[in-house]
Amino acid sequence: MYVYSIYRYINAKMRNGLTRKQVEHVAELAHIGLTEKEIEKFREQLSAILDFVSKLEEVDTGKTKALSQTTELKNVFRQDIIKPSFTQKQALMNAPDQYKGYFRTKKVF
Amino acid sequence: MDLSDLTIKQALQGLKEKKFSARELALASLERIERLDQDISAFLTVCKESALKEADEADKLIAQGKTTGSLTGIPYSAKDVFSVKGVKTTASSKILENYIAPYDATSIRKLKEAGAILIGKTNHDPFGFGSSTENSDFKITKNPWNKNKVPGGSSGGSAAAVASGMGIFSLAEDTGGSIRQPACFCGVTGIKVTYGRVSRFGVIAYGSSLDTIGVITKTVEDAAILLKEIGGRDENDATTLNEPVPDYLKTIDQSIKNLRIGIPKEYFIKGINKEVGVSIKEAIKEFEKLGAKIEPVSLPYTKYAIPAYYLSGISEVSANLARYDGIRFGYSQKDAKDLKSLYFESRAKGFGPEVKRRIMLGTYALSAGYYDAFYKKAQQVRSLIKQDFDKVFEKADILIAPVSPFPAFDIGEKAQDPLQMWLADIFTVTINPAGIPGLAIPCGFTSDNLPIGLQLIGPRLSEPILFKTGHAFQKITDWHKNKPNLK
Numbered sequence: 116m117y118v119y120s121i122y123r124y125i126n127a128k129m130r131n132g133l134t135r136k137q138v139e140h141v142a143e144l145a146h147i148g149l150t151e152k153e154i155e156k157f158r159e160q161l162s163a164i165l166d167f168v169s170k171l172e173e174v175d176t177g178k179t180k181a182l183s184q185t186t187e188l189k190n191v192f193r194q195d196i197i198k199p200s201f202t203q204k205q206a207l208m209n210a211p212d213q214y215k216g217y218f219r220t221k222k223v224f
Numbered sequence: 225m226d227l228s229d230l231t232i233k234q235a236l237q238g239l240k241e242k243k244f245s246a247r248e249l250a251l252a253s254l255e256r257i258e259r260l261d262q263d264i265s266a267f268l269t270v271c272k273e274s275a276l277k278e279a280d281e282a283d284k285l286i287a288q289g290k291t292t293g294s295l296t297g298i299p300y301s302a303k304d305v306f307s308v309k310g311v312k313t314t315a316s317s318k319i320l321e322n323y324i325a326p327y328d329a330t331s332i333r334k335l336k337e338a339g340a341i342l343i344g345k346t347n348h349d350p351f352g353f354g355s356s357t358e359n360s361d362f363k364i365t366k367n368p369w370n371k372n373k374v375p376g377g378s379s380g381g382s383a384a385a386v387a388s389g390m391g392i393f394s395l396a397e398d399t400g401g402s403i404r405q406p407a408c409f410c411g412v413t414g415i416k417v418t419y420g421r422v423s424r425f426g427v428i429a430y431g432s433s434l435d436t437i438g439v440i441t442k443t444v445e446d447a448a449i450l451l452k453e454i455g456g457r458d459e460n461d462a463t464t465l466n467e468p469v470p471d472y473l474k475t476i477d478q479s480i481k482n483l484r485i486g487i488p489k490e491y492f493i494k495g496i497n498k499e500v501g502v503s504i505k506e507a508i509k510e511f512e513k514l515g516a517k518i519e520p521v522s523l524p525y526t527k528y529a530i531p532a533y534y535l536s537g538i539s540e541v542s543a544n545l546a547r548y549d550g551i552r553f554g555y556s557q558k559d560a561k562d563l564k565s566l567y568f569e570s571r572a573k574g575f576g577p578e579v580k581r582r583i584m585l586g587t588y589a590l591s592a593g594y595y596d597a598f599y600k601k602a603q604q605v606r607s608l609i610k611q612d613f614d615k616v617f618e619k620a621d622i623l624i625a626p627v628s629p630f631p632a633f634d635i636g637e638k639a640q641d642p643l644q645m646w647l648a649d650i651f652t653v654t655i656n657p658a659g660i661p662g663l664a665i666p667c668g669f670t671s672d673n674l675p676i677g678l679q680l681i682g683p684r685l686s687e688p689i690l691f692k693t694g695h696a697f698q699k700i701t702d703w704h705k706n707k708p709n710l711k
Contacts, residue, residue: 138584145542145587146549146564147580148572161585163643168531171601174608181603182610184433184463185659185684186420191462205326211556220551221563 132162227252228389232446246282246297253299256390265363266381270344278341293339301391304345307426315428316360317350319555319574329426331454346381352430355648359578368708373632376406383410393441399430401652404664408627408677411666414440415447419659420465423458431540434656444694448472481515486620490526497630503668503676523612533653535602542586610658623681631674663690666703
């Protein structure tokens with residue numbers, strides 16, 4: 116019931132579409148920089164798509180288990196044996212920036 | 225005889241009988257690319273030099289009677305999501321524009337070991353996100369049957385290449401129809417395998433619980449030859465199945481007498497193109513002539529397949545594409561002021577609009593407060609879709625449905641409306657959440673001379689039945705033999 120009420124709440128909100136703030140928040144979570152133009156375009160497009168997928172609300176899934184994969188495989192193990200892997204040079208071959216055999220990146224702060 | 229028009233089976237026979245050399249066979253494909261691809265734009269990379277070198281080696285082996293592989297000398301292309309050691313692998317996205325794969329995908333390795341020769345990498349929607357190949361960051365591939373039309377997608381370059389004789393087959397990937405729909409639009413054959421049948425190792429990920437590796441070919445028989453080669457358990461992909469890979473050719477000529485074929489009513493809805501509907505019905509009559517028993521069936525959750533599929537897919541996208549950070553590989557914003565800006569700016573410039581849309585939607589669907597309503601709900605509906613199929617396969621051995629509700633559409637027609645583009649997948653996305661296989665084969669043409677395709681859908685690991693049924697159809701029809709006019 117708790118889930119259902121959240122769901123109704125979201126849908127009530129969604130009918131008005133996403134807000135710019137929500138779009139900016141999602142872009143922040145996804146680590147994607149957006150231009151002003153993109154924020155507005157995505158706000159419209161994502162609202163329309165979310166509205167469409169909320170069609171799932173009609174389906175009664177009260178007792179239905181979630182299915183995340185179809186192989187029926189469980190706990191696939193292998194022997195823990197050391198095998199040749201990339202050399203340092205291979206691992207770095209696509210690095211945009213490197214320094215003495217390390218990946219180099221920008222400062223964190 | 226034009227060597228570019230041969231099937232794998234015919235080409236192997238010709239090589240064995242020394243009617244032509246592997247070099248001539250590779251050159252025939254490369255010549256087609258040189259002559260036609262400026263216009264069709266199926267290829268992102270052409271591996272002319274290595275292809276000719278491998279062809280010469282194949283000729284040496286053939287001359288010595290020492291061919292080790294079952295595909296020695298067969299030229300092919302691969303969708304640009306397959307890692308090929310030392311070759312550019314871009315996922316048709318600017319973010320990987322200069323990425324050189326440091327290793328071979330398992331399927332590429334297996335084809336190499338079997339003696340097949342890679343002639344190039346084909347264009348597609350970036351990371352597989354699209355149904356027309358128009359989303360590619362590099363070029364728009366045209367349909368060889370009508371250059372104002374899309375080739376379908378996401379594996380549009382692969383389907384266009386096979387339809388125009390640029391490589392005998394193409395290695396591709398299907399997450400929600402990306403093999404079947406372009407095969408249908410380009411009048412060729414495509415197999416989407418049971419999830420886990422073929423290793424995904426080394427293939428750039430879209431939605432990991434939905435992605436499957438398959439092939440686009442000229443005939444069902446060729447698809448059967450190839451699946452035997454690329455299928456099987458792989459230690460590098462823990463989701464590959466332990467079940468042995470059967471010799472599909474052994475059973476391909478079996479009769480389909482008394483085979484129970486279900487016609488799911490949800491796939492024959494109003495709004496489906498009239499000529500498509502007529503062709504599928506004609507095809508059903510052919511199957512009846514072959515002794516199959518046709519039964520109407522129902523898959524009531526079909527109408528929820530698109531939202532359930534897309535929510536599952538995009539959620540996995542947001543996780544899978546988090547790896548593009550501008551640090552270890554891929555596009556990197558040089559003048560970013562700190563690490564956070566590097567992430568934001570590299571991803572802003574490296575990803576195109578459809579990729580951003582999917583990452584953001586997936587991020588939203590997985591984010592706090594929305595997870596239960598979107599992601600979990602979609603996974604529950606996924607259960608119901610699978611149960612639909614489980615129930616139907618108690619009554620029917622396989623199902624027949626159209627691949628697409630319409631033939632190839634105009635370039636630009638749906639490009640501005642992402643939701644309309646998503647809806648183009650209405651008949652193909654249904655089977656991926658259930659993990660079951662589907663075979664797309666040509667079954668007619670519209671009055672405008674555009675190919676029409678049907679798909680055969682079966683339960684898990686039913687590829688032998690799909691192949692024998694598709695092959696039986698291709699033995700009594702000529703649709704798959706039609707070629708676009710490429711002069």
